[in-house]
Amino acid sequence: MxxxxxxxxxxxxxxxxxxxxxxxxxxxxxxxxxxxxxxxxxxxxxxxxxxxxxxxxxxxxxxxxxxxxxxxxxxxxxxxxxxxxxxxxxxxxxxxxxxxLQGSLANFAGGVLILITKPFKIGDFISAQGVDGTVKEISIINTKLLTVGNQLVILPNGKLSNDNITNYSSEGIRRDAITFGISYDSDIKLTRDTILELVNEQPEVIQDEGKQPMMVVTELADSSVNLSLRFWAKNSDFWGLHWKFIEEGKIRLEAAGVELPFPQRDVHIIKDS
Structure with missing residues (x-):
């Protein structure tokens, strides 16, 4: 049963x-x-x-x-x-x-946003969170940059996605602005011609319409007349040209007789009679 x-x-x-x-x-x-x-x-x-x-x-x-x-x-x-x-x-x-996990979730959300919107990619040179560097890795939680001095900087994606980001590599070309200060007694036209001659000798400088190099007076300062050299170049050529124009520019201006002033002060001593 x-x-x-x-x-x-x-x-x-x-x-x-x-x-x-x-x-x-x-x-x-x-x-x-x-x-x-x-x-x-x-x-x-x-x-x-x-x-x-x-x-x-x-x-x-x-x-x-x-x-x-x-x-x-x-x-x-x-x-x-x-x-x-x-x-x-x-x-x-x-x-x-x-x-x-509030902080981690914020970084996760920022990482997803960065990977979807792609404000930068691996290999780009960017400026963010007060740091300049080349993007080495983009993960869900953080982004790794290598600075010019080869230091590894790890930025949390939460703050990174909500902050200003300057991407120097995205457009492929950049414009530089180098300031040369000359004395008030120096010839502005001679200065401009001397520097532009140096610039035009470099094949790496972009000479397209609307992007030709120029040199303009930007400031009448206390002890100098400041001129700014503006030129365009590819990202790969940018820094080499930047450093060359500063060094070679000084040498050529001095050879042309253009005075490059430095801050100085005149002291007058008055004796009691």
């Missing part, structure tokens, strides 16, 4: 829960297949959008686990398990984690 009782109970369980279990299994199989197809479509879309590899991997993993959690909840609900409390636990855990 006892054996028959348990057999009846087994049949009852199969009749009551068998269809639900089969439905849950089908939902899991079909749902997993749909998730796989969806992830492939999203991955292709991100590849066409030229997203960073690190961002692709992170977003795909985030989407995968989010959809898996939803699928698990749906499957459990199909069997008849109460999922309301389960969802509440997940929500509470998510809220607690969010409060505990």
């Amino acid at each position: 006892k054996v028959q009782h348990w057999i009846d109970k087994g049949y009852e369980l199969i009749i009551n829960f068998g269809p639900k279990v089969l439905a849950a299994i089908l939902i899991w199989i079909i749902g997993s297949w749909v998730i796989k197809l969806l992830l492939k479509g999203v991955e292709k879309g991100m590849q066409k959008g030229n997203y960073e590899i690190s961002l692709q991997k992170f977003l795909l993993n985030l989407l995968y686990w989010s959809l898996k959690v939803v699928l698990i909840v749906v499957a459990l609900g199909t069997i008849g398990i109460e999922t309301t409390s389960f969802a509440a636990i997940i929500a509470a855990a998510g809220l607690a984690l969010g409060l505990a």
Whole structure:
């Protein structure tokens, strides 16, 4: 009798829960297949959008686990398990984690924003957070720069994405402005001709229409007349030309007889008679 009782109970369980279990299994199989197809479509879309590899991997993993959690909840609900409390636990855990990781989440959001909007890329020379350097690495949490002195600077993406960023590499060319100060007795035209002759000798200087080199008077200072040399060059040629014009410019101006003043003060001593 006892054996028959348990057999009846087994049949009852199969009749009551068998269809639900089969439905849950089908939902899991079909749902997993749909998730796989969806992830492939999203991955292709991100590849066409030229997203960073690190961002692709992170977003795909985030989407995968989010959809898996939803699928698990749906499957459990199909069997008849109460999922309301389960969802509440997940929500509470998510809220607690969010409060505990506010700074990290801000950096994460900033990293996603940087990787999507692409204000700079690896290899660009930028100025941000008071630091000038070449971008070495862009991750979800921070960005690494190498300064001119080869120091590694790590910037949190949260602050970086909300601050001003100057990208010196994005346009491919740059304009320089070098100031030369001459005495009030020196010839402005001679100064301009001497420097522009030096500039025009350099094939790296861009001579396109609207970007020709020029030299203009910018200030009548206390002890000098200041002229600014403006020229355009490719990023790869910029610093070499900058340093050359400062050094060679001084040499040629002195050879031309142009006086380059320096700050000085006249002191008059008056003796009592």
